Amino acid sequence: MLQPTRTKYRKSHKGRIHGSSNRGEILNYGIYGLKAIEPDRIVSKQIEAARVALTRYMKRTGKVWLRIFPNIPVSKKPIEVRMGKGKGSPEFWICRVKPGRIIFEVDGVSESVARIALYKASTKLPIKTKFIKRF
Numbered sequence: 001m002l003q004p005t006r007t008k009y010r011k012s013h014k015g016r017i018h019g020s021s022n023r024g025e026i027l028n029y030g031i032y033g034l035k036a037i038e039p040d041r042i043v044s045k046q047i048e049a050a051r052v053a054l055t056r057y058m059k060r061t062g063k064v065w066l067r068i069f070p071n072i073p074v075s076k077k078p079i080e081v082r083m084g085k086g087k088g089s090p091e092f093w094i095c096r097v098k099p100g101r102i103i104f105e106v107d108g109v110s111e112s113v114a115r116i117a118l119y120k121a122s123t124k125l126p127i128k129t130k131f132i133k134r135f
Helices: 044-057 111-122
Strands: 032-036 040-043 063-066 072-076 089-097 102-107 129-133
Touching: 032 111, 040 044, 044 063, 044 089, 044 102, 044 111, 102 111, 111 129
Parallel strands: none
Antiparallel strands: 032 102, 032 129, 040 089, 063 102, 072 089
16 A cells, blocks of 8 residues: 655644646656546555556556555544544545546557556546546
């Protein structure tokens, strides 16, 4: 699973995802990409599951770039614990994704293979996505 080696603060606020992405919305590395259409939080397990589905379908040919990274900790209190007594300990890591953000980029495979592979990856993610191509 992806997680940062260290952060400035151990715990963070939940936050909200407002507006659309103002960075990371054009293809920089590959020819094909997967773009987010709606805002949501993506967990590191979901990113890893999508990446595995993508690389397995491509049979490890071509190259894959991951354009998001889970750097926000999500804390959780244990089950059946009474209210109060502070915030829970960090359980997993998430990435806040705004609409327009590119999640994956692919190169070195045909368009038909890339389209199917990115579709398989998108089924592992909790948001609607769109296949895009560099012109």
